[in-house]
Amino acid sequence: MAIRELKVCLLGDTGVGKSSIVCRFVQDHFDHNISPTIGASFLTKTVPCGNELHKFLIWDTAGQERFHSLAPMYYRGSAAAVIVYDITKLDSFQTLKKWVKELKEHGPEDIVVAIAGNKNDLGDIREVPMKEAKEFAESIAAIFIETSARNAVNVEELFQKISRSSSSIWLKSHSNYSFVYCKSLPSGPIIVTMQLLAKTKKKILCLHSLLLAYSPNITLAVQQKWQRHQRNPSIQF
């Protein structure tokens, strides 16, 4: 099975339980396969998704205001960002909104945004109504879920959702990526594309059609090249 690495960035105020969620997620089914990690701020876990394996590379960030400016370095290149807030602290929900805005402006294109309301187990001192959070999430087309790291509620589900939606986005973003890649090169765009595609371990044919579907602008070039390749297989596609 092919393994795909998904970089996931954790954002949110300090103390909302970002690392608890990850620790719970990683430790619940303790996987002997994972290499012993240095510490809890970077953890990995591999889960099956469809016919491939997704390896989550989870980047934790420091929530304090003074480290806020470093965040771009962390969410750069992320497939997904999990923004965590504490349902018992309204402030943390406000911070979340700031993060959403920042991601929109500076974050990677096609990043999957997931909103996790943690400390679900403390429902009786809740400050952020679930409905409000859910509506906000819908308005930005983000994944929404309330979790409890302590009781291991919905943690797994959170990452499953990320897994699924990044699958669909990945294809799109990748073909875009190769498109950008192609365009930036004056000579031999196709070769470069090929290199990129080979890297992603996808079969030529499958990606060929993907390219056609998502990047109509280079369709012609790819088609010509492809036909030539079929006529004379010694030309590497």
Next chain:
Amino acid sequence: MSSKQEKMTNCFLNFCSGLVCWSADLRAWLLVLPFLLKQSSWLCFLLFLLLFGTFKASLFLFKLIDSFASEIGELKKEMVQTSVEKEPMKLPGLDRDVYLQVTHCGELVGERDSGYDSLRRRMSVLDRLTQTHPVWLLLSVSEEEADRILLKQPPGVFLVRKSAALQRKVLSVHLDEDQAETPINHIPIRESQYTFSLEGSSISFADLFRLVAFYCISRDVLPFTLKLPEAIVSAKTQKELEEVAQLGAGFWDSAFCGPRRSSPVPRRPLSRTLSLQRSNGNAEVQEWEQRFIGAQSDSAPPTLQPHTPPPPFPPGSRLSSAPLCFVFPLFLQTHRGCEGSPLLQPRPETAAEPKAATSSQAGEQQIKTKSESQTPPPRPPPPRFMLHRRPAPPPPGPARSMPVNVASPKHPSPKRHPAPPRPSMGSKPSSPPKNTISPKPPPPRPKSPDLEARRCHIALDDETIAKALSQAKLPSCQPPPTTEPLESSAASPSGPHKRGRQRFSDMSMSTSSSDSLEYLQSPGFSLGLSHNPAQDHQDPGEDSSEEDEDGEEEEEEDYGVGLEADLETRLRPSFKARRRRVAVSLSSGSFDLPRSLKGRLSKMGGMLSSLMTPEKRAVKRIAELSRDKSSYFGSLVQDYINFVQENRSCHPSGMDLLQTLRQFMTQMKAYLRQTSELDPPIESLIPEDQIDPVLEKAMHKCVLKPLHHVIEVALHDFQVSSGAWRQLWENLALAKTKKPQDLGVDGAVPPDSVAIEKIRQKFLNMRKMYSPEKKVRLLLRVCKLIYTIMQDNSGRMYGADDFLPMLTYVVAQCNMPRLDTDIQYMMELLDPSLLQGEGGYYLTSAYGAMALIKNFQEEQAARVLSSEARNTLHQWHSRRTAQRSMPTVDDFQNFLRVALQELDSGCTGKTLLVHPYTTTEEVCSLCAYKFKIPDPENYALFLVTQDTSQQLALDTHPQRIKAELHSRPLAHAFHFVYRRVPNLNLRVPVQIRNRL
């Protein structure tokens, strides 16, 4: 059992089973014993381990032994399982096995015969395969083409190609016509992380050659063994193999491949020494086979006639038939007897006998051989011979192994040995202009670089032998004599060699000269013998001096190599960390070795590195190539290194310098993937998914190692001149005075001053490394230490909320402004694919911590980073991403290598600084200036390719042309030559258009 454990267990099991099998093989012990006695260095090494090894080292050894012991218990169980188990068993021992046999001969025979026998005997299937890979390793051939080629061939003939549909390498074999709606079968080759194996088989191999060699001898999952084309099998000399190899894919359509060449090769032996090996192929072998092999069809040597009896196992039981292949080592002996028909190889005893052996005696010998190999049951339990690899005796000294290949340099690239009478179709391209143009006889094996001088005694590996050999032929351990003076100085020793080669080619036409050949051979041989000890002596000194230069890292390599080489393949996942620890504890220990002992040890290191993994071998080969200025790759790398050394200040910033470097390395990696200069192609040694990391490692070695210090100085200079250094210094000093709480640490207990000092030391060590990856590994160790301290004090798990402030605090306390450039170095030069992982994460954190400290004063004022600092981060971000997504094609920077061709004095090459927009006209005037041409109007720039030479129009852009040529899928060799225009009226401007 999780897969990692499984892997580990497998490793152990392989090791253990090998150990068991091997120790049971008495002959093998006999083999090692003399070697051990001769190579006291081994003992030296063991002594060293005992005496100087730290506690950790011995602990490690004990653990290792312990684990072996415990795993042996599981061995039996495992053996039973193998038939069911899908997990491929690793059998990289195969190659060692082959060598083992070879070594054997060398050991026993070497002293007595002229070396000629050994030469003959060395031509194992593996040798043949390795040498002729351009013929059968046709990665770019399509399925239809493969079908077309193979259909004309007898069953069993094969190709290895890359299937476009599967995106994998496949073994295309012509199967028996009988079974045949599809006479050509394409069997996918599975490439696991470190090994190659055939789909459906449970045996895996260290590289492609070994895989194919194995299936030439044992059928395993195939219906019968593979068969090499007749021309390859019947080749008697390296020379002949070279000829075949030069044809490349064209071989299949050439006369070679057709019906037998009718050169009247006498049946009967011509010379005493040849009596056993010489036979014109099949007749004898077949007879022999009918007599002795008979029933065991799958042991049939590759030379056998096409029709093969049906496999003894029904196709259904394929998997369970897998263990069959374990008979292999026995077959190997058989095979040594008859392999490649003309090379009937006598047992060592035979060779030891008086040379007047008659052919009837030979027959007896063969009987003996066969009966020996038949003694064991036909299907012994799967003894995993992989272990042969480890305990395989260290390489026989150079004195022994080198002569073996005297006068038969391997793979001289066609261009380097221009042999006019040969057909050049399909030959491999790429050689520097001077060689193509220069009519002089090129040096024997220009590829063997000075590294060989140091490690020439690394034998086992036959390539190494061949290289070392060619090196031994040079009078001094100089880099290949590409220049005239050197060549003339090399004249006397290479004289006999050349004559020998000449004779070889004669012989391939008619064997009548074989007697004289033998005589001619001897001088070369004795030369090898006499030369090597001296070289051996020379070795330690040279090595240790290099060691001194390279400092810790090199030491790690040298001392670690034994363990590394031993463990790398099989124990890699689990033991690498431990090994490293041992290596580091060895190298960072406080002892200071006496120089002589150091030399000894490094010699040991060299010896042990013969057990190198394919990965190491590949890295080494690329590193060698990079130092060989006569190769295109080498000249690019060397020119670039020189350029950076001289012009480092031409970059606007340190960042720019690093990014150019990174770009260069990335481009070079891309080039190496396409070039044919690497021989054998890297795809055949390294599984597809490992190629990139291996190339990356090689690039670090080629480029960063020599430039490391220059870069460091340059980065520092940039910092100083921009004022950043001063700012950093002040802010660091300020931050150092702050309490952990001021930096955001909340709750966790910070490390004390002892721990800080320890971390400081680690950072200092980190600075000495040249490889960004190794640096990052040390950085990770620092982070681990910080975590340990935090957790020890509280017991809870800490996330980034606590870690990042603590890291900032630690960095401030360490007070090392130089750390900043180091982090920059890692950030920019680390393989982009590693930036997402753990290393990338902590590197980012370190960068962040440093950025915070750099702007500490402002941060104190505003409590947040200034917008300026934020912008820098954003810029950095976009640059980094931009760089990743678009490697430019103004290829290989702004250099252009131009050769000046003069009618009287041959070629002189110069690398010029030529920008992409520079026109040919400008290049011409630059050339005129550089080459001091008095009459530039009579000269012009030509683009010389394999068989064409085009004058470039004055308004073309050479750099563009180069880029276009480079970006073609099948890059051909091309050179820019500045030479006299024969007739001014014939100026035909040529526009090279991108035909993609």
